[in-house]
Amino acid sequence: MTEIILDENDRLDWALKAFRRKVQRSGILQDLRNKRFYVKPSLAKRRKAAAAVRRRLRARGKRR
Numbered sequence: 001m002t003e004i005i006l007d008e009n010d011r012l013d014w015a016l017k018a019f020r021r022k023v024q025r026s027g028i029l030q031d032l033r034n035k036r037f038y039v040k041p042s043l044a045k046r047r048k049a050a051a052a053v054r055r056r057l058r059a060r061g062k063r064r
Contacts, residue, residue: 002026 002022006015
């Protein structure tokens with residue numbers, strides 16, 4: 001569970017920003033998005049392979 005501990009004089013906008021940052025880093029929202037619908041194993045494998053290709057191309061572009 002993600003939580004932010006506040007002092008009495010902490011600002012609300014700071015707390016909200018810190019909470020959002022913690023949730024983003026923990027990957028909770030990404031996990032929810034991925035599990036929203038059932039994905040057949042064959043399609044999951046295809047998506048995973050496509051993501052690997054994109055990562056490889058992106059890494060190759062940064063090296064040039």
